[in-house]
Amino acid sequence: SHVADLIAAGEVVERPASVVKELVENAMDAGATAVRVEIRRGGMGLIRVSDDGCGIAPVELPTAFLRHATSKLRSAEDLGSIGTLGFRGEALAAIAAVSRVEILTRPKGAQSGASLHLEGGVPGPVEEAGAPEGTTVTVRDLFYNTPARLKFMKKDSAETAAVAGLLQHLAMSHPDISFQLIKDGAEALHTPGDGKLESAIYAALGREFARSLLAVEGRGGEVAVEGYVTMPLQSRGSRSMQVFFVNGRFIKSQLLTAALEEGYRNQIMKGKFPGCVLSVTLPVTAVDVNVHPAKTTVKFAREKEVFDAVYHTVLDCLSARGG
Numbered sequence: 001s002h003v004a005d006l007i008a009a010g011e012v013v014e015r016p017a018s019v020v021k022e023l024v025e026n027a028m029d030a031g032a033t034a035v036r037v038e039i040r041r042g043g044m045g046l047i048r049v050s051d052d053g054c055g056i057a058p059v060e061l062p063t064a065f066l067r068h069a070t071s072k073l074r075s076a077e078d079l080g081s082i083g084t085l086g087f088r089g090e091a092l093a094a095i096a097a098v099s100r101v102e103i104l105t106r107p108k109g110a111q112s113g114a115s116l117h118l119e120g121g122v123p124g125p126v127e128e129a130g131a132p133e134g135t136t137v138t139v140r141d142l143f144y145n146t147p148a149r150l151k152f153m154k155k156d157s158a159e160t161a162a163v164a165g166l167l168q169h170l171a172m173s174h175p176d177i178s179f180q181l182i183k184d185g186a187e188a189l190h191t192p193g194d195g196k197l198e199s200a201i202y203a204a205l206g207r208e209f210a211r212s213l214l215a216v217e218g219r220g221g222e223v224a225v226e227g228y229v230t231m232p233l234q235s236r237g238s239r240s241m242q243v244f245f246v247n248g249r250f251i252k253s254q255l256l257t258a259a260l261e262e263g264y265r266n267q268i269m270k271g272k273f274p275g276c277v278l279s280v281t282l283p284v285t286a287v288d289v290n291v292h293p294a295k296t297t298v299k300f301a302r303e304k305e306v307f308d309a310v311y312h313t314v315l316d317c318l319s320a321r322g323g
């Protein structure tokens, strides 16, 4: 029903960044090697995500926007991992319910593409249309039909920053995919997608930060740690330059921050923080599921094991450099 759609929409679609996240994840699921995101007015005016993925067959186009419509089979293990999988098949329906959506798509190898327009979730006819291979979803006038939600939106600049942060993190957790972000007509991010984490960090966080990094790698029990930390005493840092991925997903964690900083001991200047891009990999059963799409937090089953793995990896790598 319409009401159920709007309630579901409220849970999946909190703000422009949550729309971008769902659309980009769909693009990645479709096997895209390049994902382009365009936003205007912090995404409140327009959000457009284009990919070069598998595309959607015209006959399946209306189905993709039905609630609980998913073409993806998930294993029990997938369901146990962190992410948005609790909302299977909800994202497109939820986004369409609270905006005006246009989708243009052409399956790989197909002769022609198709387009579909939806207004407040109500679909028009599927029309044949010229299109490059892949999919482009355009979302306009987000929350136009939910005034209460619209009223509580932050400033456009805050929304732009949230989308930019999201794209940075996605780019660094998927260096094999090229990500581009255009905000209000200007390119804000463009990663090469060459599979190298260094290139993604360079493009996402800047040359100066990328230059100050040391590679680290270690393991403790079932916890593997890999990535980059800033060189001792060079850090001009703020904690916003601490980027952690757990099983490939960006998360915020006081435990990981504490383990990183403890690893530096006396090697950072007072009042400064080390920066990092660290990837922590552990069995999915050792991470507590948090299925809310907007959440970037996590609970570890064995906190000490995770702390020690990160702490020792950082400490050992810094000491090996004679720090």
Ligand code: ADP
Residues within 6 Å of the ligand: 022, 026, 027, 029, 030, 051, 053, 054, 055, 056, 064, 065, 069, 070, 071, 072, 087, 088, 089, 090, 091, 092, 093, 135
């Ligand atoms: P889910 O991703 O959980 O399956 P969504 O509502 O996000 O649910 O998407 C519904 C379906 O639409 C997907 O299962 C997929 O078949 C199709 N789809 C959505 N976006 C894309 C895309 N960019 N490329 C190809 N197929 C897509």
Ligand code: MG
Residues within 6 Å of the ligand: 022, 025, 026, 089, 091, 092
């Ligand atoms: Mg999805």
